[in-house]
Amino acid sequence: MPSSRSSRFRPLLTAAAAVTASLAVALGAGAAPASAQAGVGRYVALGDSYASGAGVPTQVDTGCTRSDRNYPSVLGKAVGPAAQKDVTCGGATTVHMTSAQSSSAGPQFDALTADTDLVSVTIGGNDIGFADIITRCVTLGLLSPSGSPCKTSYTWTGSDQLTQKIQATAPKIASVIDGIHQRSPQAKVLVVGYPAILPDDGSNCRSTVTIAKGDAPWLRDTEKRLNSMIASQAASHGAVYVDAYARSVGHDVCKPVGTRWIEPLITSAAAPFHPNAAGEQSMADAARGALG
Numbered sequence: 001m002p003s004s005r006s007s008r009f010r011p012l013l014t015a016a017a018a019v020t021a022s023l024a025v026a027l028g029a030g031a032a033p034a035s036a037q038a039g040v041g042r043y044v045a046l047g048d049s050y051a052s053g054a055g056v057p058t059q060v061d062t063g064c065t066r067s068d069r070n071y072p073s074v075l076g077k078a079v080g081p082a083a084q085k086d087v088t089c090g091g092a093t094t095v096h097m098t099s100a101q102s103s104s105a106g107p108q109f110d111a112l113t114a115d116t117d118l119v120s121v122t123i124g125g126n127d128i129g130f131a132d133i134i135t136r137c138v139t140l141g142l143l144s145p146s147g148s149p150c151k152t153s154y155t156w157t158g159s160d161q162l163t164q165k166i167q168a169t170a171p172k173i174a175s176v177i178d179g180i181h182q183r184s185p186q187a188k189v190l191v192v193g194y195p196a197i198l199p200d201d202g203s204n205c206r207s208t209v210t211i212a213k214g215d216a217p218w219l220r221d222t223e224k225r226l227n228s229m230i231a232s233q234a235a236s237h238g239a240v241y242v243d244a245y246a247r248s249v250g251h252d253v254c255k256p257v258g259t260r261w262i263e264p265l266i267t268s269a270a271a272p273f274h275p276n277a278a279g280e281q282s283m284a285d286a287a288r289g290a291l292g
Helices: 010-022 071-079 130-143 149-155 161-183 215-236 277-290
Strands: 042-047 059-061 083-086 118-122 188-192 240-242
Touching (some): 042 071, 071 083, 071 118, 071 277, 118 161, 130 149, 130 215, 149 215, 161 188, 188 215, 188 277, 215 240
Parallel strands (some): 042 083, 118 188, 188 240
């Protein structure tokens, strides 16, 4: 999932205003560096708003909605690299690995060097239009709460447009991984997937999020297809896929404060439909586990 948080998430915040008009203390940064992981020399973090920790206090780069409690920061403190560079940026797509995102956010690949030995990346959600999907589904859910209006809008031609977008993004993910290997041939590459946004059982929670009953399981399956595609590309291109979804089941946006790791539309703990500090901690834990 502009140059500022307010502009980057304006579609979501606009949808939130429409909804309201019509209607945990953050976890710590982890344990001390493990001796088995003390050999990490240079760690570079790449990716979008799920990696940058959009909206999670404290924001240290408002242009890229980057938090000092995002999963790269937590992972870095756990493994203790000699040097760390975090260029994650909200709104980034695969294009922004090699092209500037704004005047203050250059190509993320510029952070990679020949001596980089650990790279993490979360990317692909914005390539399929994450913000637009959420905005559309939340808005259409107001009109047909018991139906599946969002699914219908994406499948009216007889094919699922989001499935097609996921398929079209696959070679872009492959290119990102290959590009990392080319620039940092000695690096272990962790491709971190997306955590569970909606309940894994396919249910919805209209009192919290106005996604229609029939759209909830379809959106869940869409996210699973995205993660599956990313995992497949990682396996085929010499990277390690980090499953952030499985460990986050039961901590979705429908859960109460203190249990949920994904925030709803109206929140101060993170950007809408993004991981809060506990969610970022979980992603860091999953990544650390992949290091062995």
